[in-house]
Amino acid sequence: MKPKQDLKQRTKLFSLRIIKLTESLPNTQVGQVIGKQLLRSGTSVGANYRSACRAKSPADFINKVHICEEETDESLFWMELLTEAEIIDFKRIENLMNETNELLSIFSASILTAKMNHHKNYKKNS
Template identity: 70%
Template sequence: MNSVELKSRTKQFSLRVIRLVRALPADKVADVIGKQLLRSGTSVGANYRSACRAKSQADFINKIHIAEEETDESIFWMELLIEGKIVEDGLLHDLMKEASELLAIFSASAITARKNK
């Protein structure tokens, strides 16, 4: 997968997170978790784009790790939505699968970048 495709994929992930947060129930717990998910989920694409503009290999590694961390955090918030019985598991299955795939891509990119350093 090239960087253009991954930029598009991470942007689509962010847009899906936005739609999910908008659809959450209007209660205090969903609001707090939703805000956290919105922050981490939308930063995935932003941090990947930042990594693509890295000024050095070390800068790339640092920024791709941030994208990795934000993706993992997004998975955590989605798990809380499911385990807290705020959203049904089936409704988040595809989005969590995409987050897991993005996480694997970022992890592999970081490993490769460290080896090539």
């Protein structure tokens, strides 16, 4: 599988895992409010990466992957709140949080690489 296709599938699976997690949260006010926030940010990761794969320019790609990075980081925040507020046991979502951190690293590295390549191409064409 090509790296972009692989990451497309990975971010889609991430979104599906977020859906399952939010469906399992307690039906309390806090569980529902945090769950909605997590559902929004977590499912947007895959959608925004898919959009980045169709970027119209290097700058557009960088911008869209930056959104993926922000949404992934926000998802991690909501998961941290869920565990620290003892709404959900850390062990139950530890693997998902590890995947979230890995995706964050991938998006950060992609942004840096794209910026360096864009800068090199800009200088070469100037």
